[in-house]
Amino acid sequence: MAKGPDMLLEKACPTPVCGVDEAGRGPWAGPVSAGAVILNPRKIPKGLNDSKKLSAKQREALELEIKEVAVAWGVGFASVEEIAELNILHASGLAMCRAIGELSVEPAFALVDGNYGFKLPCPIKTVIKGDGISASIAAASILAKVARDRLMLEMDALYPGYGFAAHKGYHAPIHVEALRTLGPCEIHRMGWAPVKLALAGELVNGELDLLNQD
Numbered sequence: 001m002a003k004g005p006d007m008l009l010e011k012a013c014p015t016p017v018c019g020v021d022e023a024g025r026g027p028w029a030g031p032v033s034a035g036a037v038i039l040n041p042r043k044i045p046k047g048l049n050d051s052k053k054l055s056a057k058q059r060e061a062l063e064l065e066i067k068e069v070a071v072a073w074g075v076g077f078a079s080v081e082e083i084a085e086l087n088i089l090h091a092s093g094l095a096m097c098r099a100i101g102e103l104s105v106e107p108a109f110a111l112v113d114g115n116y117g118f119k120l121p122c123p124i125k126t127v128i129k130g131d132g133i134s135a136s137i138a139a140a141s142i143l144a145k146v147a148r149d150r151l152m153l154e155m156d157a158l159y160p161g162y163g164f165a166a167h168k169g170y171h172a173p174i175h176v177e178a179l180r181t182l183g184p185c186e187i188h189r190m191g192w193a194p195v196k197l198a199l200a201g202e203l204v205n206g207e208l209d210l211l212n213q214d
Contacts, residue, residue, distance in 0.1 A: 004049050005138040007041055009111055009127065016071060018100065018107040019136025020120070022092045023051065023144035027169030028195050029162070029188045030152050031077040032088065034095035035143030036103055036110070039136050043069040048138040050131040051145040063146045066139045073139075074102025075147045084191050093118040099144075113137050159185040 010017050016038045024032040045065040047058065054062070067073055076098025078091035086094065093116075100107065100121050107122050113130040130137040149168055156165035161182050163174040169187075171194065179188075179198040188195055 004047075005131070005133050005135045007039070007044065007135050009125070009130075009134045010039070010041070010136055013111065013125065014108040014123075016105055016107050017109045017111060017136065018072070018103060018122075019111050019113075019130070019134050019138070019140040020096050020099065020124075021051075021113040021131055021137050021141035021144055022095060023141065023148045024169070025088050025092055027189075028171065028175065028192055028198075029080070029164065029169035029185070030148065030155060031079050031187075032083060032092050032095050033144045033148035033151070034076050034092065034099040035140035035145075035147070036074045036076075036096070036099035036107075037066060037136050037139040037143060038071040038073070038103065038105055038107060039066075039139060040069060040071050044135055045069060045139070048135050048142070050129075050138060051141040053132075054142070056149070059142050059146050059149075062139075062142050066143060070139065072103040072105040073143060074099045075143050076100075076102060077148075077151075080187050080189055083189055089116065093120070096120055099140075111137055113141065155187055159187065 018036045018038045020036045022034040045062055051059055076095045078095040083091040110120055110122050110124045111134050112124045112126050115126050115128050131141040152164045152168040162178040167175055176198045
């Protein structure tokens with residue numbers, strides 16, 4: 001049976017150490033979100049994993065438990081306007097800074113998912129595929145994903161017809177068709193090539209799967 005994320009990396013770091021991860025780098029619409037979590041080594045929620053490997057129901061249940069037992073947690077966003085101004089990579093870093101800023105305990109160190117060395121409020125260590133290795137990063141990935149999904153449900157009510165409640169702003173046939181028929185709304189990432197292609201009727205389903213990853 002595959003082993004899930006653990007606290008081995010955290011044990012080798014200065015304390016308190018937080019895990020940091022983002023959600024929403026790939027979508028064509030909506031903000032990018034980030035989570036930051038300092039876990040209590042004696043109260044690790046069971047079932048922590050990369051948020052993309054969990055069902056929505058599992059993520060929502062774990063979100064509640066993480067917030068209940070963690071030493072500290074925070075969530076931050078960077079807007080569509082900030083994504084356009086900074087680019088998605090640096091907007092993700094801004095969301096991470098905001099998530100860390102929401103922690104009630106100042107971290108001495110951060111474990112960050114991926115391989116990019118973001119400039120954050122504390123020293124960091126990047127961990128490729130960290131949400132499947134570090135329990136703290138996994139917890140952060142869950143908070144970021146659930147917070148963004150919840151926001152996109154609200155956006156579905158504000159901007160009906162695009163199907164945001166179902167696809168959360170990612171590539172989907174209903175999203176492509178809505179862009180063609182309704183045009184973009186205020187939360188679309190207008191500078192993104194797939195949005196421009198969809199508007200022009202030139203987007204071929206399946207050709208941009210790599211953009212559909214967090």
